[in-house]
Amino acid sequence: MYLKNALRAATALTFVATAAAQAQSITIATVNNGDMIRMQGYTDKFTEATGIDVEWVTLEENVLRQRVTTDITTKGGQFDIMTIGMYETPIWGANGWLVPLEGLSAEYDVDDILPAMRNGLSNDGTLYAAPFYGESSMIMYRTDLMEKAGLEMPKAPTWQFIREAAAAMTDRDNDINGICLRGKAGWGEGGAFITVTGNSFGARWFDEDWKPQFDQPEWNEALTFFVEMMAESGPAGYATNGFNENLSLFQQGKCGMWIDATVAASFVTNPNDSTVADKVGFALAPNSEGIDKRSNWLWAWALAIPAGTQQEAAAKQFIEWATSKDYIELVAENEGWANVPPGARTSLYENPEYQKVPFAKMTLDSILSADPNDPTVQPVPYVGIQFAAIPEFAGIATQVSQEFSAVYAGQQTVEEALEKAQTFTAEEMEAAGY
Amino acid sequence: MATQHSRSVARLMMAPAVILLLGWMLVPLTMTLYFSFKKYLPLRGGDLGWVGLDNYIRFVSSSSFWPAVQATLVIVGGVLVITVVLGILLAMLLDQPMWGQGVVRILVIAPFFVMPTVSALVWKNMFMDPVNGLLAHLWRFFGAEPISWLSEASMTSIIMIVSWQWLPFATLILLTAIQSLDSEQLEAAEMDGAPPLKRFYHIILPHLSRAITIVILIQTIFLLSIFAEIFVTTGGAFGTRTLTYLIFQRVLESQNVGLGSAGGVYAIILANIVAIFLMRIVGKNLDA
């Protein structure tokens, strides 16, 4: 009898132990950018506090997308948390592939998340991913070079001014390019940039019947302007430059202006990495004269839980930790306010300490001026600024941006590229059944 | 020579390998064929029913199809030409008496050990980067404007990277073949006063023909499916979208599994056309 009870107790204990052991490890797929890597460094604190182990699968952005998309569409169940963006979240949420982020704790204060971010990461009013950081895009420029050129950057410049300033700042002999912009193929790279540029010239991807619009004059104008400006003042080989390449150029002092993600502000003003840290000014992303849409986008890298995970509770716990106000403070304490993940929470921008950060206000203004529900001059059937939130977009936009990159590399003309883009997009949309 | 008994034993011995490979070929092939007749869009709910030959027609009639076939053939052909020609020259050089032959051989075969992802990353960033790349420094040193390799000379760059990886393989096989050449025959020819070029054409090249076909066959098999080198460097832009890469874009970027599977079937057909063509040649050479 005694023995039997002891055995039973032992079995029960083992059971509890295994259950606990199972509940104690979550796997997170994430992208290899600076903020995410910094978070990995702080994971120990989370494990200490909760007893939950965290396994990281850190991948380059394109590899990550390929990996998590395969897993979510086949219900592979390899990850308990996936790092995804504003493009994927509403589509996956609508398919029922993500666990709704409901019933979050009071101190997490979900209402503190910036409304623009919350909307972008929701489907039908349900939040499916919590923003780790959010971004828009803005102009970062060298105050010293601007001064030398005898110009002054307005708070909200036009493309025409930017082009003029870029030409004035360019100094080929000293390896200074007036302007550095993304030309790299890929929908999230050069594709995103040329799309918002298009918006600010009055162009759009589709009309209300989902007909591609590359045969319209606005696209021609936008692309021609971009190519001409880059030929005058851009760096050599910009057709393969993406975010990272431009960041590195700017940090080395080789760019007069750079229009890109607001998160870059903390990297270009960090004296450890940047040779121009104390000479950077900020301004709103430009528009073309007479167009009331600016070329700034809206994006967030966010954490989401795939439906069907065994570790839902632990995963939720992690997301609450990683996207909390406390985490922001933890980073601020250790690395200074300039390095906290930006763009996710209202309270951060109300914090007087953070308001001292030079780029805080411009970042917030840029985010607030971006509206995914009304991205273009003419009406469109899609949601999203630098993308259209339909499943086919990533594939189409990647190929379209490849055609554009070929223009940047001088391999074809603007007209040829637009014609190919039009044909190809029409084919794909027809194949998808629009 | 072989008895009935030994024949059945032989069959038994081949069975595991044959059955496994048959399975490896048939299971994915059947599934690919199955998907290729379906409208299968994972992001739109998955299986949306049978569509007959739609995917097949759409894949070939797409404006990207023929350029992709062409890009595939250019890359495979370019790499083959470079590795075979340079391989022969290098093998002949390494066959000469010299000091430190072992070390030189080690240096020459090293690229073969480097994983494709790493070699693509290293070439792309540290050599071909138009600003900080070593080639850009070199160009500037000679007063030239640095080249944006991966955009302006995209095909050349990829062929260069892949050739660098495969040159050691070609060299090694050709070297073994050259070393087996009867040196007396060569010396005799030398005595007869045959000029070097003539010796090369009449003695060395015929002797190498078998090794060359084998290099071509094996490399073609691997080259038809190169992926990492393109994914890392150009992402399929600047005319470097091969058939394999086009399928990748259909399946993973556009999330159209049906269309991608039809592309997969085409790729298998293309591979087999090339294979039959090659095997005709190799088969003849193997018998000879």
Added chain:
Amino acid sequence: MARAVTPRRKSLNTALAWAVGLLIFFPILWTILTSFKTEAQAIASPPLFLNFNWTLENYAIVQERSDYMRFLWNSVIIAGGSTVLGVIIAVPAAWAMAFVPSKRTKDILLWMLSTKMLPAVGVLYPIYLLFIRLGLLDTRGGLVVVLMLINLPIIVWMLYTYFREIPGEILEAARMDGATLKEEILHILTPMAVPGIASTVLLNFILAWNEAFWTLNLTAVDAAPLTAFIASYSSPEGLFFAKLSAASTMAIAPILILGWFSQKQLVRGLTFGAVK
């Protein structure tokens, strides 16, 4: 080999061969050197060759971010496992093809090679679904099997060509002496085929080690090898040449060292029947 040449010609050969060898090796050398520089030195203009302050900090950063040993161990298990399994399955098949050839032997051999031409991307979905069904995702076992199947045709072919070089008379003589099949394989064939098997093993270990599509797409944590390790270093923010070089060096060093130590075996055996 030992042809007599003038010292002058030998010097010329040596100089030329070394120049070419160093040129081919240079990208690897440059990567290794860069891995010991700071990020700023890595992009210095003009480039620094040896005159920089050697540092190990990049290795420390990489190690802190990812547990190198775990990736390395997975690579060893997966590449080793698939090679061993492949050889075990291929030896009997190659033996049968070489010594009991039939009219169809060559067709079978060529058919086997043609299975290698299946484009991996095209069958990612089917295989992924199959792996989920079988519970093989992110397991080393699953990868061992897949890589074995991918390389099996090459293994069979290599072994076949070695076995064919073994003169049939030896076998006949052994059979006359009443040797059984088992004895024939164990005592006569195997010793003669060892160099061939060794180079087959080496080549396939290298191919499996460097395979970067399946190893990346079918793993997450538990089975992730070095190809997945390198996928997190391809384009971080800011300056990254030095860190990329350190990660690259770590990913290729083990196989490079193995390759160099065993290059004699590899070279001797790597003929694919190119030599008669």
